[in-house]
Amino acid sequence: MDALRPPPSDPSNNAACGSGTGPRRTRAQRSGDAGEAAALEVLTGRGLRLVARNVRFKAGELDLVMLDADTLVFVEVRRRGRAEYGSSIDSVDPRKARRIATAAMLFLQRHPRHAQRACRFDVVGFDDPDPAPRWVRGAFTLDDL
DSSP states (O other), X not given: OGGGSOOTTOTTOGGGXXXXXXXXXXXXXXXXXXXXXXXXXXXXXXXXXXXXXXXXXXXXXXXXXEEETTEEEEEEEEEESOSTTOOTTTTOOHHHHHHHHHHHHHHHHHOGGGTTSOEEXXXXXXXXXXXXXXXXXXXXXXXXX
């Protein structure tokens, strides 16, 4: 799996740049971090392999990039504390999906070894107070945008 991770000097590997956990993280950021960690645990438990996490571009961010066999999976992790505005899954609207798709295209440009792989966009959602994640494979396609 380490061979699939970008090297520490790669700017798309923000964990090497010091972002992520730290004392200045807000409660929402810490909650998001916990959601991403839980999603990663669920997905690796289902056989997916981590390629990268928290990949940031000006155009958008990729929470998790994983391999499901030979398919490259871009995973958006969402958490909702209240259902007043819909579920965590529903919060990935067309605008958010476009930002994820743009970030995915940038990722593929930066990592051409993955450019010929089939790709999929998944969403893992957490809706409080239920701790169980909802995993939607193929939550959207480029044709949906």
